[in-house]
Amino acid sequence: MREMLKKIIMDNRELTKKGRVADYIPALSKANPEDLGICVIDMNNNVYTAGDYNKKFTIQSISKTVALMLAIMDNGEEKVFNKVGMEPTGDAFNSIYKLETKDIAKPLNPMINAGAIAVSSLIKGNSSEERFERLLSLFRKISSNDNLKVNEEVYLSEKKTGNKNRAMGYLLKDMGVLEGNVEETLDIYFKQCSIEVDCVDIANIGLFLANGGTILETGEDIVTEHVARIVKTFMVTCGMYDSSGEFAIRVGIPAKSGVGGGIMGAVPHRIGIGIYGPALDEKGNSVAGYGVLRDLSKELNLSIF
Template identity: 40%
Template sequence: MEEVLAEVAAAVEPHRGAGKIADYIPALARIDPRHFAIAVADREGRVHGAGDCDLPFSIQSISKVFTLALALERVGSGLWDRVGREPSGSAFNSIVQLEHEQGKPRNPLINPGAMVVTDQLIGEGGADAAIARLLDFLRAQAGDPGIEVDAEVAESESRTGARNRSLAWFMKSFGILGNDVETVLSAYFRHCALAMSCRQLARAGLFLAFDGRDPVSGREVMPWHRARRINSVMMLCGHYDNSGEFAFRVGLPGKSGVGGGILAIAPGHGSVAVWSPGLNEAGTSAVGALALEALVDRTGWSVFV
């Protein structure tokens, strides 16, 4: 695997720096666009890496995968009464579709859907308790107590979060959110501002590659059917209006974030995290997607076999 990752890194080297950084979040605008990292966690729990794989970055919307897992654990299938499971075909922060569908977001991986998930994760416990629970979960899955929220990024997102506030208030007007808007957004901005390295992220997502069970300890993190459903939502909705192209080229469930990261799941094989800050027009890492395409070319990993 080390040789494969070295080949992948060499294959994308001419493209490093491609794409556009998410400069609408001021704290992300200063990131060097030439960063590149990739890490693969396998069934033995070994994490192979190349590039800047130990450098923490803002995982942004990748956190939505983990909040979805925790919210489903807390409220079960009742979550789907408030958020759908269909691809959006629209931008991640579009209000048009939300209005057409009377405040119910199309899926849990677009911004309004993730706010609904966050609201359900909070429940009666408050935003701080929800973030503490998420951190405990990620630290346990990654085997690393050093994972933290980047307070500067969270504050930057809150300062520039007018569109997200509009989406939240719109859903609140339809009774979709149970908590106060600012309570929901306090937790939402913070979980999007989690800082993780590719090594940490790949290891944290490993349970999704093995039907919800950690392959090293054998511990069931979640029931198999729930892990499969999270993977299916990632496959259909994980890259907004670029999800079909990603499935066509990569063939794995994945979730991107505007920080330039992507978490991809290869069922039965392992989990993969890539990071390159420059984004394509749909908000997915341009070089990260190329790296995953190169990886599956060399490994044959795909759900379509």
């Protein structure tokens, strides 16, 4: 497995030159666009790595999967999906215009920014600090890493430049979708996106989902298999932004990307995958990471379809 992963990384490293790092969040522009790494963890808890797998990066939109789980745990499925839809969108992840469309009374799904901000507003707690700490605790538990923390530089950079997300928040409040204080919810959202991880961390989260919401190492059930299935389904239909349909055909793995360069994969009952490659394509996905997942899926016959 390790030799295969090394070869896949080597074969796709050239693709890093075809992308560019996210620069609309200034702190993210410091990433090395040539970095590329992978971690695969199987159902026997064997860990396989290759490339720049231990480089730190911020989780960004991959965090939406974990926030969705906590929101459902706190409120139940019915309330969450009364606020956020279940349909994929052909629009960019940070699109705002459909929120003003008369026949759409809520964000289309929890994997776009508007939907994720609405989901973050549903996390319970007596203060924004307590709400975020509950979310961070869940991240730490399912990643098997008690040391996960927020990258303060990225968090402050996102908070300073997140004007479009801020506009979404206030529009959602006006629509009656967002609950509570807008700025407090945005603070939770910016912090969750700024949690610092590596490939092993997100591979562990992917493994947790692949194992139906149960931590493999301890056997602890965190969410029901039904909730885990909901999250994996959103990963298939919406997880790779507006490339999700093409990705489902070419790769066929439930996956969630983030503009920090990460991609998390969860192949049901088989493996969790963590990939890092900060050079992004025009849709916001890791361009070389996409190639790595395509080759890995082909080699191991991982497509769920």
